[in-house]
Amino acid sequence: MGTLFDRLKDAAAQEWAGFTDHRFIQQMEDGSLPEEAFRQYLIQDYLFLIQFARAYALAAYKSRTMADIRAAQDGLAAIVAETELHVRLCEGWGISRQALDAAPEHETTVAYTRYVLDAGSSGDLLDLHVALSPCVVGYAEIGRRLKPALEQNPKHPYGEWISEYSGAGYLQTAQAAVAHIEELARRSFTEARFEELAQHFATATRLEGQFWQMGLDLGAAD
Ligand SMILES: Cc1ncc(C[n+]2csc(CCO)c2C)c(N)n1
Numbered sequence: 001m002g003t004l005f006d007r008l009k010d011a012a013a014q015e016w017a018g019f020t021d022h023r024f025i026q027q028m029e030d031g032s033l034p035e036e037a038f039r040q041y042l043i044q045d046y047l048f049l050i051q052f053a054r055a056y057a058l059a060a061y062k063s064r065t066m067a068d069i070r071a072a073q074d075g076l077a078a079i080v081a082e083t084e085l086h087v088r089l090c091e092g093w094g095i096s097r098q099a100l101d102a103a104p105e106h107e108t109t110v111a112y113t114r115y116v117l118d119a120g121s122s123g124d125l126l127d128l129h130v131a132l133s134p135c136v137v138g139y140a141e142i143g144r145r146l147k148p149a150l151e152q153n154p155k156h157p158y159g160e161w162i163s164e165y166s167g168a169g170y171l172q173t174a175q176a177a178v179a180h181i182e183e184l185a186r187r188s189f190t191e192a193r194f195e196e197l198a199q200h201f202a203t204a205t206r207l208e209g210q211f212w213q214m215g216l217d218l219g220a221a222d
Pocket residue numbers: 045048049052075076078079082135136137139173208211
C-alpha cells in the first residue's frame with residue numbers, strides 16, 4: 001500500500017485535477033489571464049495567508065515534540081516570507097500594505113481558511129496537517145508546471161509569481177510536508193481514521209479550486 005499522502009491524493013483525484021489544472025492556471029500559463037483576475041486573487045490570497053499563518057501557529061500549539069514545533073515554525077516562516085511577494089506586487093498597483101490588511105475577505109476565503117482552522121482545532125496534528133497539505137503540495141506542482149512558460153518568456157506577465165512557486169525552496173517545503181504527514185501517520189494513523197482524513201483532504205482541495213474560480217469571477221465583474 002502507498003503512503004497516506006498518495007492514498008489521500010488518489011481518493012481526491014477529481015478535486016485535485018480541478019485545483020491544479022484550473023482554467024485560472026491554464027490562462028496564467030499562456031498569459032491570457034486578465035490582470036484584474038490576478039489582482040483580485042492576490043489580494044484574497046494575502047488575507048488567506050494571514051489565516052494560514054494562524055493555522056501553522058495552531059499546529060505549534062498542538063505539538064508535543066520539538067520536531068513538530070519546528071515543522072510548524074518553518075511553515076509559519078514560509079508564509080510570512082510569501083506575503084512579501086503579495087505586498088510587493090500590490091505596491092506596484094498602488095495598493096498599500098494597510099489597504100491589503102483592511103481589504104474585506106471574500107466568502108470563499110472565509111470558507112477555505114476557517115474550514116482548515118476548524119479541522120485543526122477539532123482534530124489532532126494529523127488532521128490539521130492533512131487539511132493544510134493540498135495548499136503546500138499543490139502550489140509546488142503548479143509551480144513546476146508553469147516553470148517552462150517563464151523560461152520561454154522571461155517577461156511573462158506572471159513571472160514573479162511563477163518564479164516564487166517554481167523555486168527549489170518550494171519543492172523542498174512540499175516534500176518536507178509530505179514526509180511530516182508520513183511521520184505523524186506512523187504515530188497516530190489507523191485505518192478507521194481514513195475516511196475523515198480523506199474528507200479533510202478532498203474538501204481543502206475543492207476549496208483550492210474555488211479559490212481560483214473566485215479570482216476569475218471577481219476579475220470578470222464590472
Ligand atoms: C490559496 C492558496 N493556496 C496555497 C498557497 C501556497 N501556500 C500557502 S501557505 C504555504 C505553506 C508555506 O510554505 C503555501 C505553499 C497560497 N499562497 N494560496
